[in-house]
Amino acid sequence: MKCKSIYWLAVFMCLTVIGCDNTEDGSYVDPITLYEKVNGNWGLTNLKLVDEFAITNAIEPHEENLSTYFNYEDFKIKFNVDEKNQPTSYEVLGDVPPLFAPKGFWRLSSDFQQTNASGPVAIYLYSDAQKTQKTDELKLTSVPGNNDEMELKLVHSSGGSAYASYVFKLTAIN
Template sequence: MKCKSLYWLAFMMCFFAIGCDNTDDGSYVEPITLYEKVNGNWGLTNLKMVDEVAKANKIEPSEENLSTYFNYEDFKIKFNVDEKNQPTSYEVTGNVPPLFAPKGFWALSSAFQSTTGAGTKIYLYSDAQKTQKTDELSLIAVPGKSKEMQFQLAHSSGGVDFVSYVFKLNAIN
């Protein structure tokens, strides 16, 4: 008899536990895009030049830190978006030699991070219609909780990269 009572009690506890589980999924919100993460002001923390030919041939040194040369410590870039988080313009400030067009318009190759591991590109344009591409940056590290971002600019000849520049940036509030 005691055993029946314990089973009955266990059954009732499970019934109430399941019956009281009211899951509230909330209301729909738009997913967070990479545009929201890239948007804003960024200050350079490190700029590295990589000799891709030397690196491929295992010749040292293949990398050079340019952060303290040519006023690059003053390098800042601002990526702007509109009220719908769509990319608009960008601008580089600081008295630095330009490695890419210092102002223009931008877009990403994808609004979301790839699930296949393919990298995201930041396309730079000279016109608001985004028909005249001036440069292409590879987004290496996506901004997130750490508020850090990295992108790479590669220069190539005949389809082969010979030098690249890796920009490491922190968000400026």
């Protein structure tokens, strides 16, 4: 009889301990998207022209720093999102020669950073709010993180072959 009492007491204790384990995981929040990271004002720290033809044919030099030419030190870009972190408009600020449409609308090819070898996320630029008239495409080659830096690449091509690209290194402006 004493053995059965100890058995039932042990079972009761186990059930009590298991029943008290109530882990609180918090409430659900939406995951952080790239839109939240790209949103905001960005200032140019470096602009590099890359001669893709020269790279392909092993010709030097194949890069040129354009940061201090043509007022590019004044280059700023602003990416806007709405209250739901969905992309709206963008605008290039500063008296600089345009390498792509200086204002319009934008969206990303993916809401999240790619973890496979599919290449960088694209920033599609549009001339209309409905996002049906694509004007250009930028590659998000370095995603902003805790260092508030971002890198974009604009590739110019002809007949499917890239001949020049522009690499924009940007930092967040508060």
